[in-house]
Amino acid sequence: DADVTQTPRNRITKTGKRIMLECSQTKGHDRMYWYRQDPGLGLRLIYYSFDVKDINKGEISDGYSVSRQAQAKFSLSLESAIPNQTALYFCATSDPNGGGEAETQYFGPGTRLLVL
């Protein structure tokens, strides 16, 4: 079973609609992230959360909101979708450590969103 899951995997919606993308993880990690990937632009950070009570804006948070319902769940919402939000969205998790090792991020399989 995948450690980081995203639903839906694919979604087509219309301009102005509200849409929610969900992410769940079984890794027990405190930290969760939402990125979007656009062709030729790599991944850009939208929001991140250190724990249930902590939410932080990333590089491109405008037009998005998030909710950390539980340690294992982090959802991304588009309140009023627009065509330039068409992209591939990735959720990721990580676990802080004090052992001097890199804090690896683990990615979900992605949600492909098309806004018409």
Add this chain to the structure above:
Amino acid sequence: GEDVEQSLFLSVREGDSSVINCTYTDSSSTYLYWYKQEPGAGLQLLTYIFSNMDMKQDQRLTVLLNKKDKHLSLRIADTQTGDSAIYFCAETGGGGADGLTFGKGTHLIIQP
């Protein structure tokens, strides 16, 4: 701000070595990463290097870091068709708390 640059495409023959290059601007980066994205899939961590290291080797993968020039490279020995993917260079400060900064990704194309 932070910036990570990579060339968009690299084409190599099967069996040859692939060298994917990356430059970055944040001199405070603690760790530098290479992620692999296969078609239709998410990102998978390949390897990472701590900023006080020059080289790290893991089977067919060799990572070289030139901290003075802020240059990172990934060498894949004996490139196979299964290595065909997009390779992302990424950096973070200590703890990765504010997410990773990614390059745009290098498409590795394998010629038979």
